[in-house]
Amino acid sequence: xxxxxxxxxxxxxxxxxxxxxxxxxxxxxxxxxxxxxxxxxxxxxxxxxxxxxxxxxxxxxxxxxxxxxxxxxxxxxxxxxxxxxxxxxxxxxxxxxxxxxxxxxxxxxxxxxxxxxxxxxxxxxxxxxxxxxxxxxxxxxxxxxxxxxxxxxxxxxxxxxxxxxxxxxxxxxxxxxxxxxxxxxxxxxxxxxxxxxxxxxxxxxxxxxxxxxxxxxxxxxxxxxx
Amino acid sequence: xxxxxxxxxxxxxxxxxxxxxxxxxxxxxxxxxxxxxxxxxxxxxxxxxxxxxxxxxxxxxxxxxxxxxxxxxxxxxxxxxxxxxxxxxxxxxxxxxxxxxxxxxxxxxxxxxxxxxxxxxxxxxxxxxxxxxxxxxxxxxxxxxxxxxxxxxxxxxxxxxxxxxxxxxxxxxxxxxxxxxxxxxxxxxxxxxxxxxxxxxxxxxxxxxxxxxxxxxxxxxxxxxxxxxxxxxxxxxxxxxxxxxxxxxxxxxxxxxxxxxxxxxxxxxxxxxxxxxxxxxxxxxxxxxxxxxxxxxxxxxxxxx
Numbered sequence: 001x002x003x004x005x006x007x008x009x010x011x012x013x014x015x016x017x018x019x020x021x022x023x024x025x026x027x028x029x030x031x032x033x034x035x036x037x038x039x040x041x042x043x044x045x046x047x048x049x050x051x052x053x054x055x056x057x058x059x060x061x062x063x064x065x066x067x068x069x070x071x072x073x074x075x076x077x078x079x080x081x082x083x084x085x086x087x088x089x090x091x092x093x094x095x096x097x098x099x100x101x102x103x104x105x106x107x108x109x110x111x112x113x114x115x116x117x118x119x120x121x122x123x124x125x126x127x128x129x130x131x132x133x134x135x136x137x138x139x140x141x142x143x144x145x146x147x148x149x150x151x152x153x154x155x156x157x158x159x160x161x162x163x164x165x166x167x168x169x170x171x172x173x174x175x176x177x178x179x180x181x182x183x184x185x186x187x188x189x190x191x192x193x194x195x196x197x198x199x200x201x202x203x204x205x206x207x208x209x210x211x212x213x214x215x216x217x218x219x220x221x222x223x224x225x226x
Numbered sequence: 227x228x229x230x231x232x233x234x235x236x237x238x239x240x241x242x243x244x245x246x247x248x249x250x251x252x253x254x255x256x257x258x259x260x261x262x263x264x265x266x267x268x269x270x271x272x273x274x275x276x277x278x279x280x281x282x283x284x285x286x287x288x289x290x291x292x293x294x295x296x297x298x299x300x301x302x303x304x305x306x307x308x309x310x311x312x313x314x315x316x317x318x319x320x321x322x323x324x325x326x327x328x329x330x331x332x333x334x335x336x337x338x339x340x341x342x343x344x345x346x347x348x349x350x351x352x353x354x355x356x357x358x359x360x361x362x363x364x365x366x367x368x369x370x371x372x373x374x375x376x377x378x379x380x381x382x383x384x385x386x387x388x389x390x391x392x393x394x395x396x397x398x399x400x401x402x403x404x405x406x407x408x409x410x411x412x413x414x415x416x417x418x419x420x421x422x423x424x425x426x427x428x429x430x431x432x433x434x435x436x437x438x439x440x441x442x443x444x445x446x447x448x449x450x451x452x453x454x455x456x457x458x459x460x461x462x463x464x465x466x467x468x469x470x471x472x473x474x475x476x477x478x479x480x481x482x483x484x485x486x487x488x489x490x491x492x493x494x495x496x497x498x499x500x501x502x503x504x505x506x507x508x509x510x511x512x513x514x515x516x517x518x519x520x521x522x523x524x525x526x527x528x529x530x531x
Contacts, residue, residue, distance in 0.1 A: 104376050123346075126304055126342075127304075128307075199311060203309070210349065221357075221364065222374065
């Protein structure tokens, strides 16, 4: 809050015999960010806000898919990407119930991923990592993109009918998901591995491996879409 | 005379301009905590600890507040996770190799029980059991009927966690009330039992193979190996007095271990030979039998056990 006294007002420290001490000034908040046009971000058109935030989200996707040294993902974390990815993956993995077992439901997959992220993050903090809770959830969520792509491809491949006894399509699906899993692991190791002391790095990376492994198996075993 | 920033003694008068100051503070401790009391933190990260000044408190002492940290702060629980990768690997290897004279517990766990190893071993075990159980279903059921059975994860989680927590509870109270000693803290017992499940992780993957005698052999061997590690750990304590308890209690420990393994095998994996038919061969068998005799086709219908 900047206050400035008007020049022609009676100064505060003058003698009190005047009886009236007035202070006037300007209050301009410096907490509003301003974009290049000098407008406060509260005043800018909605389309600019959306474009800026979407641009940030897509840029983070780019960093997660092609890991390069950048602190954007960690320092300017946001949870939009993880939300979109987890929701889409949960929708893709839905399956209908048969008489022998209940299929996977949206809520189950969503809860599983939520609890998995929380468990991995708490584990990293307990081992003395220097990463905050939301930063870790952000990185874990953004790195899910390759697995989501493989789930898409799997769903498309499931619609191809095959009559041969050699399960060639199963093998192809397995290989695609495993490749996506390796890519995801590599990306998250690049980001989360360096936040931890080297003696404990494997201890932190192992739960991340389990988490992504479980998701990869859910995708592989997903046999019949709704 | 006082030390300047690079460690050399300097004349005080050259830096001290204020004549009324009698002494200058040059360094402050980071916190008001007495360094002798410092039990937590990162001081031990770079060394394999052999001696620590932690008293063996039972894990139920969580309700007591320490001087600085409280139960709702995550740093409070860091003391259960003071462990390095190398130590975890040593403990894992030690839990699957029974050595009659040397208890791995004494050499590795006693000084520094941790919760990382047991917890993640149990979680891995739960996950491998659930995934392998689903794979077994995948090969067993025809293609149109298979769905991922999500309830398997919860079922296996309940079974494994119950075993992991109940057995140490029984043993702890047995020691405390029957023998009137606290030889092992609850945390150490949790540690022992958590690490004893290590061998079942590869076994649960091998349980997918649908050969009956192989499954039973794997169960027996695995529970014998990890059970003998448990026995070796507890034997020195039990054997020192109350000799009539020693053999019986060790047998109980072994049997409980075996029972847990058999339960898991039956619930998730066991397919007896007369029920099992892989789905690829089912169609060929059915077509050949149907073409030969319509009556005997009823004997080949698969029944789910």
